[in-house]
Amino acid sequence: MMVDVSNQYDVILDVREDRCPMPLLKAKMALSKMQAGECLCVISGDSGSLRDIPQYVALVGFSLLSLSEEERIYRFVIQKN
Structure with a gap:
């Protein structure tokens, strides 16, 4: 069961329906803005x-604040530095 997180983050990117490489590409686009x-x-x-996402975050020097998994849904919290 997903918990409502709408007020905890500046941007929420729901890419559950997308397949590689789209989640990473959409995350890059969101972070650039x-x-x-x-x-x-x-x-x-x-x-x-x-x-893909933790590798990219490390490469560009952002912070991966958390990574969690529940029922094959992965949640990444990234802080842009």
């Missing part, structure tokens, strides 16, 4: 996101 210090919550149903 955000200000430093803002948080993005990415909700993905693609297991490839488990590799």
Whole structure:
């Protein structure tokens, strides 16, 4: 069961219906429009996101604040630095 997180993040990106590489591409696009210090919550149903998103976040120097999984739905919380 998904918990309502709408007021905890600056941007919520729901890409549960998308497959690789779209979750990562959409996350990149969302982050490019955000200000430093803002948080993005990415909700993905693609297991490839488990590799792609943390790798990208580390590469560009952002912070992966949390990563959780519930019933094959992956939630990433990224802070743009």
